[in-house]
Amino acid sequence: MKKKCYKMAALGLAMGMLALTLTGCGKAAPESNSESNAKQEADGKQEESAPAQETGEEFVIGFSNMNDIYPYCIKFRDYLVEFAEAEGMKVLIADAAGDAAAQNGQVDNFILQGVDVVTAITIDLDASIPAVNAAENAGLPFISYLTNVRDNGGYDGYIYIGSENYEAGLLQGQYLAEVLPENAQILYQTGNPNDSQYSARKQGLLDGLAERPDVTIAAEVATMNQKDQGITVMEDWMQVYEKIDCVVAQNDDSILGAIEAMKAAGRFEDVITVGLDGSDDALVSIEAGELTMSVLQDAKGQAQAAVAIFKQLRDGADAASIEDANVPFQTITKDNVGDYK
Amino acid sequence: MKPKINVAKIYRKYGIMLIFITLFAVSSLINKNFLKPQNLMNILKQISVVTIIACGETLLIVAGLIDLSAGLTCTLASCFAAGVLVSTGNVFLSIITGVITGMVVGWCNGFLITHFKLQAFIATLAMTNVAKGITQVYTGGTAINGVDKIRWLGQGYIGIVPVPVVLMLICVAAVFVLMKYTKLGLYVYAIGGNEKATSASGVNVKRMKRVFFCISGALVGLAGVLLMARMMSGQPSVGDGYEFDAITAAVVGGTSFTGGIGTVGGMLIGSIIVGMINNVLNLLNVSTQYQLIVKGLLIAGAVILDVKTKEGKEADS
Numbered sequence: 295m296k297k298k299c300y301k302m303a304a305l306g307l308a309m310g311m312l313a314l315t316l317t318g319c320g321k322a323a324p325e326s327n328s329e330s331n332a333k334q335e336a337d338g339k340q341e342e343s344a345p346a347q348e349t350g351e352e353f354v355i356g357f358s359n360m361n362d363i364y365p366y367c368i369k370f371r372d373y374l375v376e377f378a379e380a381e382g383m384k385v386l387i388a389d390a391a392g393d394a395a396a397q398n399g400q401v402d403n404f405i406l407q408g409v410d411v412v413t414a415i416t417i418d419l420d421a422s423i424p425a426v427n428a429a430e431n432a433g434l435p436f437i438s439y440l441t442n443v444r445d446n447g448g449y450d451g452y453i454y455i456g457s458e459n460y461e462a463g464l465l466q467g468q469y470l471a472e473v474l475p476e477n478a479q480i481l482y483q484t485g486n487p488n489d490s491q492y493s494a495r496k497q498g499l500l501d502g503l504a505e506r507p508d509v510t511i512a513a514e515v516a517t518m519n520q521k522d523q524g525i526t527v528m529e530d531w532m533q534v535y536e537k538i539d540c541v542v543a544q545n546d547d548s549i550l551g552a553i554e555a556m557k558a559a560g561r562f563e564d565v566i567t568v569g570l571d572g573s574d575d576a577l578v579s580i581e582a583g584e585l586t587m588s589v590l591q592d593a594k595g596q597a598q599a600a601v602a603i604f605k606q607l608r609d610g611a612d613a614a615s616i617e618d619a620n621v622p623f624q625t626i627t628k629d630n631v632g633d634y635k
Numbered sequence: 636m637k638p639k640i641n642v643a644k645i646y647r648k649y650g651i652m653l654i655f656i657t658l659f660a661v662s663s664l665i666n667k668n669f670l671k672p673q674n675l676m677n678i679l680k681q682i683s684v685v686t687i688i689a690c691g692e693t694l695l696i697v698a699g700l701i702d703l704s705a706g707l708t709c710t711l712a713s714c715f716a717a718g719v720l721v722s723t724g725n726v727f728l729s730i731i732t733g734v735i736t737g738m739v740v741g742w743c744n745g746f747l748i749t750h751f752k753l754q755a756f757i758a759t760l761a762m763t764n765v766a767k768g769i770t771q772v773y774t775g776g777t778a779i780n781g782v783d784k785i786r787w788l789g790q791g792y793i794g795i796v797p798v799p800v801v802l803m804l805i806c807v808a809a810v811f812v813l814m815k816y817t818k819l820g821l822y823v824y825a826i827g828g829n830e831k832a833t834s835a836s837g838v839n840v841k842r843m844k845r846v847f848f849c850i851s852g853a854l855v856g857l858a859g860v861l862l863m864a865r866m867m868s869g870q871p872s873v874g875d876g877y878e879f880d881a882i883t884a885a886v887v888g889g890t891s892f893t894g895g896i897g898t899v900g901g902m903l904i905g906s907i908i909v910g911m912i913n914n915v916l917n918l919l920n921v922s923t924q925y926q927l928i929v930k931g932l933l934i935a936g937a938v939i940l941d942v943k944t945k946e947g948k949e950a951d952s
Contacts, residue, residue, distance in 0.1 A: 362771055362776060363771070363776070363871065363872040363875075364776075364872065365776055365777050365778070365872075367776075368775065368776035368777070487922075487923065487924060513920045514920075514922065515917060515920075515922070515923055516922070516923035516924075518923075520872065520873055521778075521866050521868075521870050521873055522684075522862070522865070522866060522870070522873045522874075525865065525866065526681045526913075526917075527917055529677045529680070529681065530674075530677065530914055530917035530918055531917070533668045533671055533673065533674045533677065533918060534668055534918055534920075547778075547870070547872075551866065554866065554867055558789075558790040574777060575777075575778055575780060575868070578780070
């Protein structure tokens, strides 16, 4: 009897937790997305974002997200669903959880489900070629976001919508070239050095700084774009560098962690801090006068560009005739942050 | 016959201290910043979250179990605690929420393992996905901000000692006492050493396993609250992989995967060794790729010693 009580109590607690989950914290994504999100597993089960209403004429989009742990990917997914549904289209969603093989399988599933267009934030410029080939064999257009699959996967029905990572780094570099004092030292926090994104963003930064040979990158560590790592690395750097001029990160989470560490140590004065992504947290930080500058990865603009292309395809346009779309990054500082909130 | 030196036994007793002292000496020689008190405090602060998780992980591994869901449960607890803090403004309630969240997940792990006879490895792996999913649903993938009230926990000091370090030492001390001086601790070693014999002697092994997971879960939950306080936000993407850092600390600290052997004291030294290596490589401006190689070799080395020790144990008996 006693044992039973103990079990019941635990069960009660579990239910309580579930209730807490379902009520949410008021920040949760639109319900349909949240639900589909919960049911997805790492190996990529698929869920419909809206109740199926088979009319036979409905335009259906299959979208495989890169990884649902990144705020940017979630933001993009939500905008895409919102804009597409506003046009009366239906979006099937899957999360590849960073695994190119899982994503290729999801694309195969979309094709079997009879979608009209296959789209993905593709994971790798080479490993994603099979997904493009699968779409080609099925005669469906393939739209890739952010990652430009090498040589279009050899398919003329391939369309790329993206913002060049190189350009993001370049904007960081150009901004720093303007504002940094003489002989400033940059401490650089990066993403995973295995990603093509890493080298493109870094090359952009270096090129942007080309006219300032007095400025040096004193240290570079991969924080894997994570906030906890941003804190740890910054704490260590503060032991080495007497004066900190400038910290640059390849994304916002990392730089916000570095700022947190400097604030805690009482050494956050006159430090120029630069992030990338323009996440909600970053905008708040810029507005508060902490983060100096970030580069906005325009999820909304990208989703709008995608839906504009969906409309052309629905109206019968040939995918081969549709141009790739480049959605530019935007520099955000305290001066213009109000426009983006 | 001349007495053979038993390397394994010496390593169990002093090896970890020798490695620690050697590394400490080398680190202080190659970098002048290493010995600064502030830097030494930083190391302890940086390992605090993982070490608290590793307290529970050590207990479980000694009992012949393992928890692969610890990292993402820590994330879940940090987000729940952040959510509760934002909506109620009550720090105490937030901490309790985090701890209970960890306990509930721990209990579920224990239930799956004892009721359905699942391997701990598989059950906790499954729970990893559940914890991740719930975190994503709850947060919608974005960080939860506005937890200023709990700043003292992550960034405050007691004297010259950062609060996270104090909390970590309390947890280590508590689990140390629990494992060394209580009946429950005796069961941990007994079940890890020989489960069948323990069961035959009248101990309710299943119930004990659930209790172990609840204790470990509570520690993971507390670590989650600390993580949230350190980052001043509930981050749905931070915490993944912490379970492996915790297991590494335990194994480097002399905990054996075969069960029945290991102490939290050893784990603490193991954790400090890993933290020291990370720290000094950062101070020396060594790139992340090389840091990974060094860390990997360290784990391999520790496990080799672990295997050798096992051979030694068999030879003894």
